[in-house]
Amino acid sequence: MSDLDSLAPQRTPTSSRPLLGMTVLAVEDSRYASEALRLMCLRSGARIRRADCLRSARRHLRVYRPSVAIIDLGLPDGSGAELIKELDRAAPRVGVILGTSGDARTEHGxxxxxxxxxxxxxxxxxxxxxxxxxxxIPADRRPNGPYGITTERINPDPLAYRDDLEHVLNLLDGGHDAPVLAYIAQFLEGVAQSAGDSALAAAARRLGGTAGTDAVPPIVGLIEKRLQNRLAI
Structure with a gap:
């Protein structure tokens, strides 16, 4: 059964900061995607904590219960769906649980x-x-009175994208085992799509397809080029 007390804001939400007083746990391995969520929480009045894997998220959840959990599906130590199931069945339940992915086909799951x-x-x-x-969330936990839906677009700091690209290079340096390459392919494709980097996203898809290790050198070349040229990111 849902614990609605976890949604009770310490301060009254306003039309400009509708999530004021709430805490969001973002379970997300991408620095770029995490930066987008951080900025959205900041604009909305919510506090945010980040975990970059299932193990870290579970460690956080042993200490505190957030108002909202936003969980990426493709995590380095397993599927975010595992954590979604755990939180949905927990008593008390986290007030709002959202899954996130760059693949629209995963919504049903x-x-x-x-x-x-x-x-x-x-x-x-x-x-x-x-x-x-x-x-x-219950109507009495929302801002009082009517409020408009903002059209603001969030643009994360490009430096966060560089951090993700450097992370991929470090993973590739550690070896080319099939599970590692599968994780890199889905991670890199999602990050590149979020950053509007269509060329790198396409290279990541080839890595996750039939190209296998043959796709690694082109990806390394593309990443190194982007890291050398800040203006390209």
């Missing part, structure tokens, strides 16, 4: 695992982010 909603990456619309949360 996310909802089937127990999530209240789904956020398709890239998450750029502040209004969509706010509404996905607000529509799942």
């Amino acid at each position: 996310v909802l089937g695992a127990g999530a209240d909603g789904f956020l398709l990456k890239p998450i750029t619309s502040l209004g969509t982010f706010q509404q996905k949360i607000l529509c799942h």
Whole structure:
């Protein structure tokens, strides 16, 4: 049964900061995607904590219970659907559970695992982010009176994208085992799509397809070129 007390804001939400007083746990391995969520929480009045894997998220959840959990599906130590199931079945339940992925086809599985909603990456619309949360909380926990839906778009710091690209290079330096390459392919494709880097996203898809290790050198070359040229990011 849902614990609605976890949604009770310490301060009254306003039309400009509709999530004021709430705490969001973002379970997300991408620094670029995490930066987008951080900026959205900041604009909305919510506090945010980040976990970059299932193990870290579970460690956080042993200490505190957030108002909202936003969980990426493709994590380095397993599927975010596992954590969604755990949180949905827990008593008390986290107030709002959202799954997120760059693959729209995963929405059905996310909802089937127990999530209240789904956020398709890239998450750029502040209004969509706010509404996905607000529509799942009681009316008396929302801002008083009518409020407009913002059209603001969120643009994360490009330096966060560089951090993700450097992370991929470090993973590739560690070896080319099939599970590692599978993780890199889905991680890199999602990050590149979020950053609008179509060439790198296409290279990541080839890595996740039939090209296998043959796709590694082109990816390394593309990443190194971007890291050398800040203006290209």
